[in-house]
Amino acid sequence: MIRILHITDFHLNARTLRDWNDFYKDSFFDKLKDLQESRRIDLVSFTGDLIDKGGKDFGGASPAFSKFKEHIINPILDFLGLDISRFIICPGNHDINRFADDEIDEIGLKGALTTSEKIVSFIEKSDENNSYNRIQRVSDYKIFENELYKNIDCEKVQSVFKFSVKFKIGDKLIGISSINSSWRCYDDNDYSNILVGENQLNNNYKFIEDCDVKIALIHHQLDWLALAEKKTITSHINKNYDLILSGHVHESMSSMTTGLTGSCFHNVSPSGLNQIRTDSINFVNGFTIIDYNDSITCHYLKYSHNQKIFVDNTDIVDSGKETFIKPPLETTANIENYRVAIDNIIEDHYSEMNNHFITGKKNEDDVNVKNAFVCPPIDDGKRLNEEKVTETSFTDIINSDENMLFLGPQESGKKSLLYRILVEFLDEYDLYKKIPVFIDFNLVKNKDFITVIKDYTRLNTAIVKEILAKGRFIFLIDNISYHESKNFANQINKLHKLRVDYPKNRIIGAYEHDNLGILPTEIINYCKIPFSYQYVRGLKTKEIKAIMNQWLPSNDKMKNEESLEKLVSTFSSYHLPNNALSVHLYLWCYENSTEKPINQAMLMEIYVDLILEKLNKDNIYRNSFDSKNKVQLISMIAEKIIRKEDNTYVLSYSEFHDLIGEYLREKVGFKYDQDVIINYLFERKIFTKDTNNEVKFSQVCFLHFFVAKRMQDNQEFKEFILNESRYFNYPKEIDYYTGLVRSDLSTFNLIFERFKKVFEPMEFILNSVNPDDYFNIKNNQKNIEKEPLARNIEVAKIKENRPSDKKVEQQLDEQLNRISKAKRENKDKSKIDFDRMMLIMCNVLRNSEGIEDLDLKKDAFNEIIKHNITYSILYTQLLIKYVIQNKTLPASIPSHFSLDYLLQNFPYHIQHSLNSHLGTQKLEVVVLDKIVKDIKGNSNTKSEIEKYLSVALYSDIQGDDFEKQLRKFIKNSTSLPVQNFLLYKLTEYLYKRSKENSDNEKMYLDLISDLKIKSQKLPKRLKEKIKKDLIENKNKMKKYMGM
8 A cells, every 4th residue: 555645735935934834834743643653654745836926925936945845845754754756746836937938928829839739849849958948937946846856766757848756665666747737827817728738748657657556746637728638638647647636726626537448546635734724614724645555545634723733624525534446447348339339429420410500601611510519508597596596517517427407498509509518428438438329309209218229329239238237328318308298208207217227327408498487397297307407598699709700700800799789689679589590590691691681571581581491401392382382371370360469479279280271272272281381380490389289489570570471462461460550569560561572652651641640749849949958957056057078088088998898798698688588479559659659660761762752751751850859858758757756767777877867868869779770871862861951951950969860870870971971060069968979979989880099990089089179169270189188198987988
């Protein structure tokens, strides 16, 4: 037997040295004396962080290492009666001088060492030339190491990237490799950036290859390694060494890793000397005694400062001791069976999994699960119980031993997730030692699970049962269902029996479930597998960015951010489901469609066509019952659902079935099998059927679109929707319809007349109120006009306070989070309201570019601008009334908005809405005509606010010479509210339309400077000086921008 004292992370500095001498050392030696009575300690391993922060307290690393040798190493060796060859160290991240290498060199090295080959080459050259070029940070440590072991009486190898020794303990030849995992540490971002180097590991291993016991000391745990070499290093170190000893995380952990060629024991020891006064169980000071023999026993000790003694660490294990049994080696036959299974799965199923994914054109020649998969947000659902939610990462899933069940709506990415997990276990088999088996629960039917496994792996029954008994399988089961209506009871019983008979195998399943607020009752009632339940959520901005990166070039950040914002806005406005399929289809529409989607209706038309046709090569009745026929059928069903007017928007399955049969046989005279078509519509996820046997459109946007398609094909139904008693309940449908047709003059006139009729009672407002005066709020008591924000604003603080990527993501995530809540329609309004009428009119004007009446469109735009002003005034009056009555703002108003802010800035927000629903370059001529008329004095109100609405919209759509229009407007603006709106708008453009130090940035900063000069009434000749002074001063302005 070999007894090892494993200590680590002393972090020697002035404080810890004092604690060592005053308290810790005597207690430490007292405990070692007790332990030595049962068996002497043969070896001390110290796994890094000998000193603290590169020896900061002692004037540098070299004097700090000298202190460590004097006060720590020598006393321990004297006490134990060992020589220095039995005290082996490895470097930690605190043992390096992080300031020794130039930042530019570090950036260059980080950019270069991105592949295993480049890492190997760098290490090779460093060793050959005995060079610390670009890694001067480790030179002080290596000098100390060389000096420390220069006279040891045993075999050793030492170089820049090598240090291994071997010696005998009893009749066993012991080999120890000191692995440097800290040579790439530079800043505070070490996790997933640690490099070892395949040849560093191999060169050290080759020196001790003939030893009976092989030990590796490495400061960092293997999960800290960079992706470029994590798989290789983990596999090699587990295969080559019997013990791996680590530190760094300041906590105790032990585990036995079983491989095909043997087993490897890992031990992480807690911090030896750091924060000795803490009583936290998460941060203890102590050490581990490891007795290595046919079995391995760990004795965990921790320091109690109150008692000034070391005690058993019962927080880890009740007795403070734990014994690990080394499992027997797998036979050569077993190893071969595992490899055959892996190879068969790769051969039979890889291409099928790859074909499941849609990917962007950047990867279209190399579509595979790994480069196409984007992991959706997953959590444990604790938010439902008002506990803090715990997010679940892909790494958490892979490294867990738990059975997991992923619950999520259709197309939320559950099957893709199972495929990605499966590929991970296939590709990293040497690391995880599990054989993944994918099972579609719908297809199990009368088969037993052993037959299913045999079919998937091409192994015989005896081998499958043997592997099951060993627990080598991990099952990825899609479409698990406990619904009684689906008659899966027999399959569920078989699954439960598999779990009982072979409990060592892990099960990961996917379960379709729309209501992520609760666990399905059928699972509570019938599931006998102890699952960890995980909830798959809609994509957030981070995931959408990752998908967009597969489609769009990454070198134009501004364009990509603009595309991202447009996508999120589209998905939010039109209730498109925020899942990976929808994002890919959206991007496909823009990148590959021969007809670019110029409005949302055309985008939806391409989107639906893809769902019905492009994604299914074996499409039903492809040559005869084509896409047009399918759309007409679905549109007819949409009409039937809408005409019920019961606000449920569902059909019973029997209604749905009979309706399709009647349509095929009696309406259009087709002989197709209605059940085949019904199954197709469910399979393509156009419709869903719930547990009550009720059928509905799977997405709200599908209902909107197919109602619009029916309006396009059926005049009677169009009149039904546009009837004056109900049209206001169908704004999305009217939006889609006018976007599809684009030239329906009669519908345009109908909506325009109703618009004027609705807003006519508000005409009096503009006869008695001047908008510029109304929104120019005075200081409360002194009736003093407030200063324009631009008067005191500093250009530099606008420039320097661009919203961070994280802040932008948070804002977009708020929009995406609202999508999942739009699960049903409510069309129960009994009369039109102002904001809905405005929305409908804006959408109809935007979509009707084909109408051959320019004057009519100019007239409509003028009325929209006019009544945006009247609506703004009315709304703020209603807001004041609400606050007086309720002593608070309405719940729908964002919490960071004050009443004062809203009363001053409502037209600014109204203009944002105008752009959302009216912003298209096809209205450039119409908007410019309005600007010209306003300049000539032919406006509705003669106000600057009215002019601002048009100039801002013209700038939003980037009309011809929009900068000229902005500059002219700034020059003539005297209204304080409008000057503030212009500052907000220009700052928004600066952040969203310009890169730092670009011509666009200069243009917008110049316009903001013009606005400042105007507000201060300064001469133009001072402009350049003002700009220079402003850019030199960098103060914050977030409180003004609300961004």
